[in-house]
Amino acid sequence: MRFKESSRFHLILFCSLFILLSACGATSNESTSNDGTKKNETASDSTEVEKDIDEEENDVDTDVDEKKDTEAKEAVYKVTPEWFVTPTNDANEKVVLLTIDDAPDKHAVEMAKTLKGLDAPAIFFVNGHFLQDEEGRKQLQEINELGFPIGNHTMTHTDLTTISEEEQKEEISEVNRLVEEIIGEKPKFFRAPFGKNTDYSKKLAEEEGMLLMNWMYGYDWDKEYQEADALTDIMVDSPLLGEGAILLMHDRDWTNDALSDIVTGLQDKGYEMLDPLLIENVNE
Template structure:
């Protein structure tokens, strides 16, 4: 179920390794979950960074998001009139230590959607924001540090394929395989899913639901290099309830700092996505 799934994690890792992210060719390996390199110890429970990770909804603030046919709802924005937006980040190529520090020290609410091949640096790095410096720097250890800073680690498939072009069984291997791996590496099984390229069909929703996914998350604006917001609405401005999509790209810490300042200058708060989804999507809705 949605509400009340608190993420708990191990103590913050002492050292951030350096490596980098890469834009990977999709592997047709049946989506089997696996770890790269030597065998790793299972994730153990620890202490998550204390304190609020973003504003929570007020009573009666959030409108209802309704699912149909027992499938996970597809959510691109949160129905609220409050000036609050939600930060999300995809893939896992550029594992910038400054990004983790900013989230941890400033308690900035963020939700990460991890893709196995990016986290494990299998492929060509995404260098659209500049030269990559931290490709696969800590691999899953980096994502455990994000987890310990209060960031839920959610599902973005194993190999980043266009799911809308795949059959049900193949989609299920991609989604369930990623959830199994993330559970093994972080100690918590994802309940949110972001389809690569935003591409999905009814089979995707069925597959996601069978893998324990409660909602499929899209977005209303993307964050480009330099912290620039690319809007998908004609008036080119933030709107209450917007879900912003970032990527683990070069200069991530710098761009993230610019973005957060820009959002706050415009009078918006950063929201706790989980709390708002809990308010909007209720069992039986």
Template sequence: MKKDQLLTRRRALLAGAAVLGAAGAAGTARLLTADEPAGSPVRNTAPVAGPPVRRALKPSAYRLRPLTGYGPPRSAPARTVVRHEPFLRISGRGRSMVLTFDDGPDPRYTPDILRTLREYDVRAMFFVCGEMAVDNKDLLSEMADDGHVVGNHTWTHPRLTELSRSGIRSEMERTSEVIEQAYGEPPQWFRAPYGVWNRAAFQLGADLGMEPLAWTVDSLDWTTPGTRTIVNRVEDGAAPGVVVLSHDAGGDRSQSVRALRDYLPALLDSGYHLTVPRRQFA
């Protein structure tokens, strides 16, 4: 009789262990399931072994919004074609233009330019130099939050025709790395300093997934000709598809800052849509 009682108790203990094991397995599956139905009555909040899971950052609303409709979404497989000349204009409907700023970011002038663009809800392109960007990553992050496009303008702003192929690659790669760290993604556009291009620049830019973009209208603001002269050059050159070149670093850019405050609202009042281009993937 005692032997039968012992067997019965043993069976009960084994059955209880099986139930607990099944419950533990169910709890583990619950933790690993990302698409748990809404309104589930029980949520397992037990800590999980290992490092804490980093919460995904919410992308900027501007980064998610298609701005121009050029080409397919950014998630399309990217195979960049090797160009033989840079793009000078953008294609699209209506009176669209692109404002670009080179050589920065510079904490003396770039923040003012960003504030003006934000005031008028306008996106622009910033072709940054790595040696400037590495010490001003917060400004690149601000550009990302506001929906601006950041392009590669080399590390030290050299004439590419005077560098070896390995030298050009180094200038591009180092800058792309800094941009990706601060902006959140690698650059999709490249601009050669001084507008001096060569075959190696096109090939290496394509290897890094970048399209070459030059400009249509040069404000020549780097010569500091006076605020009114810069304004007149931009307004006189305004036309559908135009890409405007200005600078936010590389010298005294206070005239460029003041000129933007004048010509930006004037362009908007004239019916121009200031935007940024979308990549055309091959």
């Protein structure tokens, strides 16, 4: 009887100890689990903070890049009544604008490639009669694909002051139609043959969204300068050369031969060739 009571006592004691130890273990495991959860939550919070910091840094970088792009786009120039280009902000004043007329005749694509290799932007003013065959259309496409803006120089290079308004409209609007058909957009600039506009041509250019563009000087039409060296010398050393001057050249043999030296000569004098797309178009 005593043995049974003693065994029962020990069994109860053993069970009590087992329950107590289990409870302590559960508490310990729960505590560990809770601590683990807290640690995971802390780690998660830390990751979120780091992520936020990275995103803020990326936002700062993006803002800087966007600011640079905006500043670059804000380098805007305007054309003056005296046919200069001048900055409307603190952009470089020592620029010249290159323009090539009567394209694409014989050398326009080669001239465009020469200018591209020299990082020298220019406007190519086209005559519509060069765009009526497949070869002319291909040349215009290539000039456009090289990144050069296209200007309207009328269909047949007729003096607009000698023809009717209806004829002027045909001379100007038909070029716009052809150019848009070939490259997908209308010319952004208009230059009248011989620089001779009429009130009607000015109005029509405005309605068509084109900026009028004449020039400060050009010499390759003069027999005295229809040779590469002579043309280079006068284009680079002309007394008319100055900040913002608009330079006139044509798709001609001697101009093609002189073009590279003309550009490098101007660059050696510290002039930058102005990107025409930075010119404010008040008619757009």
